[in-house]
Each structure stands twice: as structure tokens, then as C-alpha cells.
Amino acid sequence: MVPAASARGGGMTPRLPEPAPAIPNNTWTSLSRWAALHGFEMPRRLTDSPLATYVVKSSQGSMVLAIGSREALWNGHPIHLGFDPEMVDGEVWMNGLDLAKNLQPLLCSPGFPMTDFSTLVLDPGHGGMNSGTISVLDHRPEKDFTLDLALRMKPLLEASGWRVFLTRTRDVDMSLSNRVQFAESHHADLFISLHFNSAAPDRHQSGVETYCLTPSGMPSTLTRGFADPWQENLPNNQYDALNLLLAVRLQASVVQATGEEDRGVRRARFIGVLRGQNRPAVLIEAGYLSNPAEAARIEDPRFRESLAIALASALDRSRGDRASREVSGLGTKSGSPLSP
Ligand SMILES: [Zn+2]
Secondary structure (H helix, E strand, C coil): CCCCCCCCCCCCCCCCCCCCCCCCCCCCCEEEHHHCCCCCCCCCEECCCCCCCCEEECEEEEEECCCCCCCCCCCCEEECCCCCCCCCCCEEEEEEHHHHHHHHHHHHCCCCCCHHHHEEEEEEEEEECCCEEECCCCEEEEHHEEEEEHHHHHHHHCCCCEEEEEECCCCCCCCHHHHHHHHHCCCCCCCEEEEEEECCCCCCCCEEEEEEEECCCCCCECCCCCCCCCCCCCCHHHHHHHHHHHHHHHHHHHHHHCCCCCCEEEEEEHHHHHHHCCEEEEEEEEECCCHHHHHHHHHCCCHHHHHHHHHHHCCCCHHHHHHHHHHCCCCCCCCCCCCC
């Protein structure tokens, strides 16, 4: 489960700052105009049913957008927008924040610059008295599976040249703010928090989600009842673009390797281990322990090994981003219909 308390950690100067927008970006722009501005083909309509759906493409991949839906598809994988695209006078209009924080990083950049980074903090969720959620099968706690996954990932990542630190290596609790401070004191370039999910008492929901911090000015995908102050500008918001690129890369690799349902890249503002990070940071929910079939897979060490390999593969510093895009099936799923 997502750790719910919030922590405002870190006041250090970020090493990879991205300039904050000079003015709040609440403008709307025609998607055709935006595409033309960037030298891309005009957006093309794919279908009118169940929702009017359009695709816009760059050399990096394709983004499928549906009128009236915050769920988009990037190279076939769901990502969650801040605002519904709208249809005005026969044209698709997008909120400026979605253009700046979702479309721009994905369509206009060459992907996550993995080789620019060398020190990684893995954060096995929960620990000690804080068990996280429990398996619907036999009540085994989430904290055991997150630690096992991190311990499996560490040697794989070290083999590809990462310095890897775990926020915990045994069954102890650690506050969320201490996890942020741990990353700070270990000079982490990246932070990845590992979790398993629950929708109890629902036993059907399944799949993998990756979270990053919601950009300032945008509503979150998930609030879990917490306040979601849109204008809040948090330390980790300086990494909005890199957070998204990292999340997309990890999510695609896990879904591809495990065949788990793809619940996409989502945004949340209340996640304590992300808010204060002075580095790209994401949180992965690698399956639902409240779903009996998925819980059985998570409890199987072979599945956790495949998760570890998929995550380490996405983080492989020797391959660059192009290899990751090939893994994610770039170009093979363009035109996939959006689910309503
Ligand atoms: Zn958790």
C-alpha cells in the first residue's frame, strides 16, 4: 500500500534542476497547434466510439488521447493526465499543464538519461510494526515481500554498475521522513520505493501501478481521502519530467515481463517518501495482495525474481533508453483503443 503520511524533507539544492514555469500554466491549446509547433504530424482520429480518440506521434512514440478521459496511452501503456482533453470546434484542446508535464517529456525528449545517474536508493516499503497490507491467502505481510524484492534487485543492479543502498535490509520500521533523509545522506541520484497493493475487501482488482508526484497545478490521480492542494510546489516537483520518464520506463518493463494488468503511471501528492526528494523518485505497486490469484503469484519467489529482473532491466545503465523502448514495444501497439 502507498504510505500515507506526508513528509517534507530536504532543503538541499537539487543537482538537476528544471526551471519552474514563470506563470501558472492554466491555458488550453489546440493539440494540432502544439504538434505543428514541435514539427510533428497532425493528430489523427482513430475512432469515435466509445470516445472520440486521437493519436499524436513523434519519433519517440505515440500518445493516444480520448476526449473526456484522463486516461491516455503512451506506446500502448496507460498514463493518467491531469485534465480531460476537450473537443472545441472539431479540434482537440489540451490543458497546458498536460502538454508541458506529460506530452512534452514523452514526445519531445529522448527518454530517461539512465547513464547520467549512478547511485540508487531502493526503499522496501513498511517494516517492523508497520506491516503494510496483508495477503488475502494467508495474511503474510507486504513488508516481507517488499524487502525480498529489494534484496533480489540489489545484486542485479550492482552488476550493471549501480551503487545501491536499501533504506532497510531487515524487518525494522523506518519513518517516511527518515527514508527521504536516508536518500539525502547517501547522495542518491534516484529513489525507488517498492510496495504491493490492496483493494480489500474487493478481491478482483489486480495489476501494476507506478506513482510519481503530481505536478504543481494539476489534480492527482489518487488522493485516498487526503487533501490535494493543486498549487503546492514540493521539492520533488523540480523533477516532474524525469519522474515521469522513469515511471514510464519501469512500468512498461514490469508489465511486459510479468504479463500483469497494466494500471498505468499515476500521480499522487500525499506520498510521504516522494514529496521531499531532491532527485527523481517513483513508487511501484507491483500487484494486489487482496486478489487471491495475484497474491499467489506475489508469494511465489519465482514471480518476485521476475519482477526484480524486469525492474533491473529497465534500470540497466549499459543499454540506454532505446533498449528500454524496444522492450516496451514501441510502435507495436499504436492505435490501441482506449478503454472507456
Ligand atoms: Zn505499501
